[in-house]
Amino acid sequence: MDSIWTKTCTIPKRTSLQKDIKTEVAVIGAGMAGILIAYQLQKAGKQVIVLEANRIASGQTRNTTAKITSQHDLKYASLIQTFGIQKAQQYAAANEMAIAEYQRIIEEEGISCHFEQTSAYLYSADKSKLIQEAEAAASLGISAHFINHAKTPIGTISAIQFEHQAQFHPLEFLKNLSEQLEIYEMTPVQTVEDHTLKTPCATITAEHIVFATHYPFINFPGMYFVRMHQERSYVLALENIPPMNGMFIGDGNNKLSFRFYDKYLLLGGGSHRTGDNRYGGKYEVLREKAKELFPDAKEVAHWSAQDCIPADGIPYIGKYSEQKPFWYVATGFQKWGMTSSMVSAMIIKDLIYGKENPYAEVFDPQRFSMEAAEGIAYEMKEATKTLAKRFFKLPETTEKELPVGHGGIVEVDGEKIGVYKEKNGTVHMVDIRCPHLGCQLEWNPDEKSWDCPCHGSRFDFRGHIINNPAQNDITLK
Structure with missing residues (x-):
């Protein structure tokens, strides 16, 4: 099940690491986050290597819908209520800055990757929630406003419009950046102890180690396995559909996502907790919806994605653990991996250089909140239930x-x-x-x-x- 991105872009292979080496920074993972972190650090003057267990962008990056947006569902009203105005402003400003940084890099490097500025729309039948969210986002400096009668792929409905957002071809972007970096493919990191990483054929010694592996594979310290779960969602690429402007996502349990790439409409939906497969047929549900909305559509690809969902709804970006001050982590991006990857690059670069980052506090992996505590308790309950199921x-x-x-x-x-x-x-x-x-x-x-x-x-x-x-x-x- 190749995504439309893998069908339209091939990144050249790299060799595996066959000898012991030393470096200033070792980045584990060559997805969007790992490549951006390595790129930003190398541009700032650090010696960096990237270690990838499979191929560049072979994980979740190839399955994204590639929306570069600060529109993260109904996010900002709840952020203000839970974390306060200051941290909510940090979250909003970081994601807005990430959009601008993508554009800066693409223009500076001359990258041809179908980058396009557009608006992002969140639609819902619940006007009151949309109005509250639009006011919250605007109060944080985002150009967002409520539209009573917005034209969306599902018809005319109330929506919030986030202006000055973007979309692109993620693999075309990474193909260019990866050419500038020292990357070793088919080089899985098996163990990490202090400053030493071991792979099947080599040992790497690094002053700083960055875990950009989607989901951290080191359980202790950090305990990220009790601090988030993963969810799956599904995408169809359709042709023979009139072009539309903007990116769209609905609110609610059965929400749908829409965006155009070239001549293809990407229709997404069917989100569920990984492993909760009681209700199969997710692709068929999307196909039925596509037939209803776009009778002349033709399917050219289908694929699925997996997202890490943190306990309190904010990514973990920063120091991996207080016990390992030279380890860093970027995970828990939810459905918004493109902007979160760039935020990770900006924060981790500053941390490694000992600089204060204006957005770092809200993403700090060592943070604590009552919402996080409740989320952790729920994750532990789910894990215990599943373990018991195996035995009983x-x-x-x-x-x-x-x-x-x-x-x-x-x-x-x-x-x-x-x-x-x-x-x-x-x-x-x-x-x-x-x-x-x-x-x-x-x-x-x-x-x-x-x-x-x-x-x-x-x-x-x-x-x-x-x-x-x-x-x-x-x-x-």
């Missing part, structure tokens, strides 16, 4: 009863096993314990994968790892 809930079917072309947890010789039956009759059996922290994996019928409801690790039906924080494949049976 018996499978409802046997391997023989599982239909061809389906997957699920079955009982084999008194043991719970994950099984997928290919249409040709080939049977794949795997351990249903996630190698990260032992939670019970669940079958995802939309993508034929085994997903962890606790922390979001994912594996294909053969047991090969797709998404972290797990670092190893599932054991085969």
Whole structure:
């Protein structure tokens, strides 16, 4: 399931690291955040290397909808209420600055990446919420206003318009920046101890280490595994649709996202907690909606994305832990990875140089709030429930009863096993314990994968790892 970005841009391969090296900064992860952090640090004069377990932009960056926006759902009214006006202003200003910084880099480097300034719209049937949010965003310095009758892809409805936002082709952008950096692909970092990183073929010594791996794979210190969960969402790329101006997202449980790239409309939706696969058929739901809204549309690609959702709704950007002042982290971007990646680059660059960053406080990973405490308690409850399920809930079917072309947890010789039956009759059996922290994996019928409801690790039906924080494949049976 290649995204429209991978179908239209190829980034040249890099070699893996085969010898021990020393560097000032080692960045783990070559997605949008890792590349931007490395680029900003190198431009400022630091010696930087980037270590990537797979290929450049092979993780979540290739699956983004690539909206560069400070419009983050109904965000700013709740930010002011929960964190106060000062921190809410930091959040708003950081994301507005991120948009401007993308434009600056693209113009300075002469990058051709379909960059386009446009407006972002949040639409809803609840006018009162929109008015409150528009007033909150405007009070924080964002050019946002309420529109009573906005023309959107779903019809005329109330909306908030955020002006001076942008969109682009993320891989075309990264292809250019990555050419300027020392990047090693197929070089997974297996362990990190103080200033030492170990990969299968080399040891790296670094003064500073940045974890830009989407979800941190080091559990202690930091304990990010109890401070956020992951969610999945789905996208169709459609053609034969009249062009529209702007980026759109709805409010509510069944919200849809729209934006144009070139001649394609990107229609997104179907968000759910990773591993909660009770309601399959997410792509089919989007296809039915596309048929309803755009009868002449033709699907040219479909794919899915995964997002880290922090306990209090704000990314963790800054020092990884008080115990490791030379480690840094960028995670918890929610659905807004493009601006959050640039915010990460600006904050982490200043931290490494010992400079005060005006936005750093609100994103500080060591922050504490009652909302975060409630979120952490909920995450721990969900993880405990899933762990208990592995031991106490018996499978409802046997391997023989599982239909061809389906997957699920079955009982084999008194043991719970994950099984997928290919249409040709080939049977794949795997351990249903996630190698990260032992939670019970669940079958995802939309993508034929085994997903962890606790922390979001994912594996294909053969047991090969797709998404972290797990670092190893599932054991085969």
